[in-house]
Amino acid sequence: MQPNTLPALERFLHALPKVELHCHLLGAVRRATFEDLARRAARSNPRADAQAPPSAADIEAYYQRGDKPVGVLRVLRALERSLLATPDDFHRLVYEYLQNAAAHQVRHAEFFWNPTGTAHVPGLSYPSVLAAMRRAIAEAQADFGIIGRLVPAIDREAPPAAASEMVQWVIDHRCDEVPGIGIDYREADGPPRAFVDAYAAARRAGLKTTAHAGEFGLPADNVRIALDELQVDRIDHGYTIVDDAALARRAVDSGIVFTVVPTNSYYLRTLPPERWAMDHPIRRMRELGLRVHPNTDDPTLHHVTPTGAWLMMTRDFDYSIDDLRACMDNGLDAAWIDDGTRRAWRIEWRAQFDALRRSHLEGV
Numbered sequence: 001m002q003p004n005t006l007p008a009l010e011r012f013l014h015a016l017p018k019v020e021l022h023c024h025l026l027g028a029v030r031r032a033t034f035e036d037l038a039r040r041a042a043r044s045n046p047r048a049d050a051q052a053p054p055s056a057a058d059i060e061a062y063y064q065r066g067d068k069p070v071g072v073l074r075v076l077r078a079l080e081r082s083l084l085a086t087p088d089d090f091h092r093l094v095y096e097y098l099q100n101a102a103a104h105q106v107r108h109a110e111f112f113w114n115p116t117g118t119a120h121v122p123g124l125s126y127p128s129v130l131a132a133m134r135r136a137i138a139e140a141q142a143d144f145g146i147i148g149r150l151v152p153a154i155d156r157e158a159p160p161a162a163a164s165e166m167v168q169w170v171i172d173h174r175c176d177e178v179p180g181i182g183i184d185y186r187e188a189d190g191p192p193r194a195f196v197d198a199y200a201a202a203r204r205a206g207l208k209t210t211a212h213a214g215e216f217g218l219p220a221d222n223v224r225i226a227l228d229e230l231q232v233d234r235i236d237h238g239y240t241i242v243d244d245a246a247l248a249r250r251a252v253d254s255g256i257v258f259t260v261v262p263t264n265s266y267y268l269r270t271l272p273p274e275r276w277a278m279d280h281p282i283r284r285m286r287e288l289g290l291r292v293h294p295n296t297d298d299p300t301l302h303h304v305t306p307t308g309a310w311l312m313m314t315r316d317f318d319y320s321i322d323d324l325r326a327c328m329d330n331g332l333d334a335a336w337i338d339d340g341t342r343r344a345w346r347i348e349w350r351a352q353f354d355a356l357r358r359s360h361l362e363g364v
Contacts, residue, residue: 016356021234021259022295024298026079027299028097029079029093030096051078052082054082065301065302076114087123097111106306108146126166127169134175152178154190154195156183160194163197167181167201167207180207181208181209208336213237213238214237219240220247241258242281248288257330257331257334262312262316262317282313294312295309313327321360328350
């Protein structure tokens, strides 16, 4: 749907300048691209170590999102283990993701990439893939005006030694396009305390840090460990902090930002449909005064765009226009950009937000 044919609220939200701080590259793969990679793998098996590629039926299931979606992690693993075979594959994924994001006025995108899953495959070493992704970032900035930044993420389902190895790759190949690290995959399989050493090494090297914590209904103590022991600069998800009043007050006082995901599949699976929006922790996070910023997470797999993520904040969780302005500020504060850029964008984006709000309210 073209922006000028959208309902008024969506037009307003589409036009807002945005940062995207919580998106997984492999969860942003276009369906046509996924199908191309699967056909190539079925035809030529370019990776000798690869598992059988997903079938057409598998791909159809991956891209069918129901009310209680499952299977996203299987998609990511299928890409890592079967389909990605050359640095140019990563170039294509990065360029297409940034093109999609820029179409929704995302000006700056920080997105996750898990090097551990492919770095030991011949031809897919960390430096070779990084070079291809940096090239895609430069081309997307020239073509669409969007700034892309990579966040290599620890695979918490791999041993802690693999995390330290990944951090060392990042340190050995420092570049502006990689300002920091993160951690993702199933939280129960890799509690945050197991990765204290890797995070300490990243901090010593001057890297920024973030971590998925409190994502799958696990205890708020995981969020506390990410804050106190990993000493992260921001938290991805963090929902179970609402269960610990003292920790929530600490987070409010510190001003740390939570990059939340309105389409998070855990709560779609576990909350009754008739209560989902009312009982979702994103609503409670606002009530507690926590600083949040909405993101897409796995946009093509979740069937959501940056505009759609912002729309869900107001449509489903009752965030007001003023709340959304605060979310915009939160995103700028949490983004891994220099302070001069932050100050300039805050002035420019607030002015744009206020002008768009006036036009929106006049047209309603």
